[in-house]
Amino acid sequence: KQEVTQIPAALSVPEGENLVLNCSFTDSAIYNLQWFRQDPGKGLTSLLLIQSSQREQTSGRLNASLDKSSGRSTLYIAASQPGDSATYLCGAQGGSEKLVFGKGTKLTVNP
Amino acid sequence: SQTIHQWPATLVQPVGSPLSLECTVEGTSNPNLYWYRQAAGRGLQLLFYSVGIGQISSEVPQNLSASRPQDRQFILSSKKLLLSDSGFYLCAWARGAGGYGYTFGSGTRLTVV
Numbered sequence A: 001k002q003e004v005t006q007i008p009a010a011l012s013v014p015e016g017e018n019l020v021l022n023c024s025f026t027d028s029a030i031y032n033l034q035w036f037r038q039d040p041g042k043g044l045t046s047l048l049l050i051q052s053s054q055r056e057q058t059s060g061r062l063n064a065s066l067d068k069s070s071g072r073s074t075l076y077i078a079a080s081q082p083g084d085s086a087t088y089l090c091g092a093q094g095g096s097e098k099l100v101f102g103k104g105t106k107l108t109v110n111p
Numbered sequence B: 001s002q003t004i005h006q007w008p009a010t011l012v013q014p015v016g017s018p019l020s021l022e023c024t025v026e027g028t029s030n031p032n033l034y035w036y037r038q039a040a041g042r043g044l045q046l047l048f049y050s051v052g053i054g055q056i057s058s059e060v061p062q063n064l065s066a067s068r069p070q071d072r073q074f075i076l077s078s079k080k081l082l083l084s085d086s087g088f089y090l091c092a093w094a095r096g097a098g099g100y101g102y103t104f105g106s107g108t109r110l111t112v113v
Helices: none
Strands: A004-007 A010-014 A019-025 A030-038 A044-051 A056-059 A062-067 A072-077 A086-094 A099-101 A105-110 B003-007 B010-013 B019-026 B032-038 B044-052 B055-058 B065-070 B073-078 B087-094 B102-104 B108-112
Touching: A004 A086, A010 A019, A019 A030, A019 A086, A019 A105, A030 A062, A030 A072, A044 A056, A044 A062, A044 A072, A044 B102, A072 A086, A099 B044, B003 B087, B010 B019, B019 B032, B019 B087, B019 B108, B032 B073, B044 B065, B044 B073, B055 B065, B073 B087
Parallel strands: A010 A105, B010 B108
Antiparallel strands: A004 A019, A019 A072, A030 A044, A030 A086, A056 A062, A062 A072, A086 A099, A086 A105, B003 B019, B019 B073, B032 B044, B032 B087, B044 B055, B065 B073, B087 B102, B087 B108
C-alpha cells in the first residue's frame, strides 16, 4: 500500500528566500508524481506533474524533481513571495490509477 | 478545454438528513472520476472512484455511496448523515490509463450539525 509523507508539516520563511519542500513515497512503481497548491477553503491547483520517466519539471519559479529509486520528490521554490503562502500537497499515482496524498506542507512567506 | 464543476460550494445539514453532491466534467469523454474527503487536520482520503458509467469502487466502508449515471457525472450521496461526515469534499477527474495527472474541482464544505 502506497504511503506518502511530506516534511516539514509547516514552514515559515522571509520573503525572497529559496526553499525546498520534501515528499517521500514507499512504493516506487508510480506512473507520476503531482504537486498541488491549496489555498484555505479552496480546491487543489495543479502545479507540476512529473511522469515516471522524467527527472524534473519546471514552471516559472517552481522546480520539481523525482527520484523513483529512492522514493523521493522535492519542490523547489525560488525567490519566495507572500503570494506563495499556501499548503503544498504531493500525490503519487500508481498502477491502480489512484492518487495517494501526503498531509501537506503549510508554507508561510512573511513580507 | 476541460473543466470540472462541483456544487454546492457550502452545505449545512442536520444529522440524519440525506446528502447529494454533484460533480460534472466538460470537454472530455470517459474520464476516471474520484471523490476525496479532507477532514480537519487530516490528509486527503480517497472515498470512491469510477472508471466508467455504473462502475464504482469504494475505498473506505462508511455512511456514503457514489453513483455515475452518465459518463461525465459523478454523485456522492448519503441516506442519513452523521456528524463525522463533516468535511471538505473534492471531486477530481483524470484521463484513463494513468500518467496524465488529476484535475480537481473547487470543493464542497459540508457541515453536519
